[in-house]
Amino acid sequence: MSLDAPYIARAAKPGQFVQIRCNDSFEPLLRRPFSIHRVKGEGSRVKDIEILYEVVGKGTEILAGKKEGDFIDVLGPLGNGFILPRTTNHERRTTNSEPRAIIIAGGIGAAPLVYLAEELTKKKIKTIVLIGAKTKNLILCEKDFKKATPEVYISTDDGTYGSQGFVSKLFHKILKTTESKFETIVYVCGPHGMLKCIVDICQERKFECHASLEEKMACGIGVCLGCAVKTKSGIKLACKDGPVFNASELIW
Amino acid sequence: MMKVKIGKIKLKNPVMTASGTFGYAKEFEKLVNLKHIGAIITKTITLNPRQGNPMPRICEASAGMLNAIGLQNEGIDNFLKEKMPYLSKIGAPIIVSISGNNIDEFFILARRLDKIKSISGIELNISCPNINCEGLVAQDTKETYEVVKAVRKITDKTIITKLSPNVTDIVGIAKAAENAGSDAVSLVNTFLGMAIDIDTRKPKLGNITGGLSGPCIKPIALRMVYEASKNINIPVIGIGGIMNANDAIEFMIAGATAIQVGTANFIKPGVCGKIVKGIEAYLKKHKIEKIEDIIGNLKI
Numbered sequence: 001m002s003l004d005a006p007y008i009a010r011a012a013k014p015g016q017f018v019q020i021r022c023n024d025s026f027e028p029l030l031r032r033p034f035s036i037h038r039v040k041g042e043g044s045r046v047k048d049i050e051i052l053y054e055v056v057g058k059g060t061e062i063l064a065g066k067k068e069g070d071f072i073d074v075l076g077p078l079g080n081g082f083i084l085p086r087t088t089n090h091e092r093r094t095t096n097s098e099p100r101a102i103i104i105a106g107g108i109g110a111a112p113l114v115y116l117a118e119e120l121t122k123k124k125i126k127t128i129v130l131i132g133a134k135t136k137n138l139i140l141c142e143k144d145f146k147k148a149t150p151e152v153y154i155s156t157d158d159g160t161y162g163s164q165g166f167v168s169k170l171f172h173k174i175l176k177t178t179e180s181k182f183e184t185i186v187y188v189c190g191p192h193g194m195l196k197c198i199v200d201i202c203q204e205r206k207f208e209c210h211a212s213l214e215e216k217m218a219c220g221i222g223v224c225l226g227c228a229v230k231t232k233s234g235i236k237l238a239c240k241d242g243p244v245f246n247a248s249e250l251i252w
Numbered sequence: 253m254m255k256v257k258i259g260k261i262k263l264k265n266p267v268m269t270a271s272g273t274f275g276y277a278k279e280f281e282k283l284v285n286l287k288h289i290g291a292i293i294t295k296t297i298t299l300n301p302r303q304g305n306p307m308p309r310i311c312e313a314s315a316g317m318l319n320a321i322g323l324q325n326e327g328i329d330n331f332l333k334e335k336m337p338y339l340s341k342i343g344a345p346i347i348v349s350i351s352g353n354n355i356d357e358f359f360i361l362a363r364r365l366d367k368i369k370s371i372s373g374i375e376l377n378i379s380c381p382n383i384n385c386e387g388l389v390a391q392d393t394k395e396t397y398e399v400v401k402a403v404r405k406i407t408d409k410t411i412i413t414k415l416s417p418n419v420t421d422i423v424g425i426a427k428a429a430e431n432a433g434s435d436a437v438s439l440v441n442t443f444l445g446m447a448i449d450i451d452t453r454k455p456k457l458g459n460i461t462g463g464l465s466g467p468c469i470k471p472i473a474l475r476m477v478y479e480a481s482k483n484i485n486i487p488v489i490g491i492g493g494i495m496n497a498n499d500a501i502e503f504m505i506a507g508a509t510a511i512q513v514g515t516a517n518f519i520k521p522g523v524c525g526k527i528v529k530g531i532e533a534y535l536k537k538h539k540i541e542k543i544e545d546i547i548g549n550l551k552i
Contacts, residue, residue: 021519021520026315026316026466026467026468026495027314027315028312029312029313029315029316029317029466029467029515029519030312030317030518030519031518031519075521215307215308216308216309216310216311217310218310218317218319218515218518219273219517219518219521221279221280221283221521222275222279223273223274223275223279223280223295223517223518224272224273224310224319224321224518225304225309225321225324226308226309226310226319226321227309227310228304228307228309228324229307230307234303235303235304235324
């Protein structure tokens with residue numbers, strides 16, 4: 001869904017989200033959080049944002065029934081986005097190796113990652129994308145990712161498309177077959193079990209890993225304390241401190 | 253036209269923010285003109301920091317929401333150091349909500365807040381349904397009396413006692429607060445409720461039960477405000493599913509001197525300002541000079 005929201009579009013960073021009021025009634029009552037999927041336009045002509053969603057309940061059902069030209073109430077951009085790799089030698093004091101980003105998307109977890117892939121390649125950072133889903137027709141954004149980078153790999157749990165197995169298996173394979181002269185930074189979004197697998201692999205390999213979490217939210221601005229996340233430095237909020245967290249900080 | 257008085261606090265309008273739905277105000281600085289709010293009530297502060305309840309902590313209900321946050325907060329020391337300097341500068345009366353595990357904790361908290369000039373009042377949260385103890389203070393007339401009495405001894409600041417709707421006789425509890433010296437009562441806190449995911453058969457809240465708020469509770473809250481205000485002589489502050497100016501006016505006609513906006517802040521962050529404007533428009537439309545003229549002015 002594309003939204004004409006120039007203020008949000010100009011201020012947005014990959015990984016941030018918006019809170020959408022799906023209709024004006026009390027059913028559903030709360031806003032629904034959606035990652036900013038993409039921002040369209042260049043420079044000062046940036047004006048639209050896109051959201052990518054799956055119809056899972058009342059809120060998304062209502063959104064799916066919207067027509068072109070309808071107005072909706074959108075609050076954002078909210079939260080902290082992805083931290084991009086440091087690209088200059090001055091910034092990267094600790095290492096001389098070049099950065100490379102590996103983006104791993106599980107199912108609808110692709111939503112915030114296309115925008116990230118576009119930003120990374122704009123900054124000329126070598127970017128590899130792994131997309132995983134249960135089955136072929138649930139593989140999302142393949143074309144969009146391929147526009148951003150030639151290195152896109154796919155796996156499905158049932159083997160109907162790409163290599164067979166979980167995307168974590170594909171991740172292992174990619175790590176074996178690609179050069180390791182790079183300083184790898186991993187960006188991941190997807191279901192809880194998959195996140196945990198990817199984060200564990202990153203920890204073994206000592207990769208920096210940033211995970212975008214999905215939590216139930218009410219306010220989206222750090223007030224209701226509903227979207228609490230357990231971290232090594234105490235309880236944090238997905239809406240205000242996240243939704244992207246450094247995975248080494250998270251307690252699973 | 254819009255002025256009301258709660259204890260010693262003079263409010264420029266009757267619209268207050270409900271505790272726990274407005275953080276420490278800074279979170280809303282870009283979304284609301286904070287100066288225009290009648291009074292700001294902070295998230296509840298406890299003596300020691302509290303981690304809060306296990307996740308998930310919120311879920312949606314029909315025309316409402318359930319929460320079981322569990323009074324997560326950093327404790328009074330951090331509050332005074334980190335939050336109070338900003339609150340002091342806003343220019344709206346600041347009322348600090350406090351909760352204790354026992355009378356002593358309420359007393360110690362009130363004693364510390366009493367010394368701070370920029371705090372206009374204290375709201376006693378004796379009605380949070382999400383803390384792990386047997387029964388609430390606000391479910392027992394004697395305990396309510398004792399907590400209010402202890403706080404009254406230590407401070408001359410305005411005391412507001414926040415009552416629970418999870419009682420059979422709201423009037424009895426309201427009277428206990430009045431008799432112990434409370435300057436006002438605010439009601440209602442959330443209704444105890446729960447929700448279950450039928451596929452997993454798990455409760456939708458980590459705490460199993462939680463507090464129900466939002467438009468779905470408004471008729472019950474309104475009835476309780478009506479009953480309490482008829483039977484006590486201190487101001488009642490109406491709370492419960494207020495989403496717009498019409499809801500606020502209803503509570504005032506039922507007997508509330510002021511109102512608090514809670515869940516609506518999550519959905520429409522600028523709602524408090526809109527409610528103030530809406531009440532003004534209502535007074536003009538009906539040629540009512542002072543808002544006081546509608547308080548408790550129910551035509552039966």
